[in-house]
Amino acid sequence: MVRWEPGARERLQAAALDLFATRGFEQTTTAEIAQAVGLTERTFFRHFSDKREVLFFGQEMFVQAFLDGVDAAPMDASPLEVVGSALQSAASFFPDERRSYSRTRQVVIDANPALQERELHKLAGLATSVADALRRRGIGEPGATLAAESGVTVFGIAFAQWISDDEQRSLSAIAAEVLRELQKLTAVIP
């Protein structure tokens, strides 16, 4: 009989991140993660397919947050306004309570080339999904891909700033500012 462990996923995730950050990702085993919160390795595998999955769990919801923001934009919005809406929706996925977790996660990712490649892959997949959504709204190419890739770039820069030391502003505020910087950068000077 399987006993339901309330909050097991969250506890496993917190313990895993702590172990990855202190001992190193490669040096941590799934058995150790489970043991750290008094659970069995079998319970770990009911929640995650492997230890890497702990760091990438929730990816579909993250992509969905972007897509919800695309859908929320009025149909007559410009491609960049749609991207702005997607960025605000995605930013709400990262409330300030999550900043500390995100900081530690980034330290773990930065220390491991294979995790970095997986992260790049995740962001490339996000850009593809957003470009698809923009094309479904009738935005042509190369506009849809340019807007989607620019949105992911803005998100990446804003996110790096959000988790930097001493940063206090919300991800939402930073993303809006980086998007304005992109507009300034590409403005045609008459």
Added chain:
Amino acid sequence: MVRWEPGARERLQAAALDLFATRGFEQTTTAEIAQAVGLTERTFFRHFSDKREVLFFGQEMFVQAFLDGVDAAPMDASPLEVVGSALQSAASFFPDERRSYSRTRQVVIDANPALQERELHKLAGLATSVADALRRRGIGEPGATLAAESGVTVFGIAFAQWISDDEQRSLSAIAAEVLRELQKLTAVIP
């Protein structure tokens, strides 16, 4: 005594690409590549560290072409003008004679997730190098990273178009057009 084989690298590269495209990347051995052009496996390893390297050889020169374009821009150029100069320099690295090779290479990369991740990693490294070069010109953040990432995005979209079926225009012409599209996309509508 090592016998010098004129054009050995180019012949190995052409034979490797042909084998990767017809048999598959995983199914091709370095011995087979060497044999296809009447060379020894030892000669192969004098030119490439492994078979994956055949597909990524010349990467430093590719990054350098971007950086040369950054350096060639006048000091009072806007960040986006600098990126435009970098794109034109990079485009000259891909003359039309190379289009056929680039098309086949892309088919090989698209068929193999590990090669796709390496390609993403290459483009991420390119953006980092270009951002460094922009900061050395005194461009601040987030402008330097935004401009560099936007340049790599424009290059990626232009390159995909350049190797698409029936495309006749030069990479240089396509890159200039995609950059103009980016400017249109981000233009603030008064």
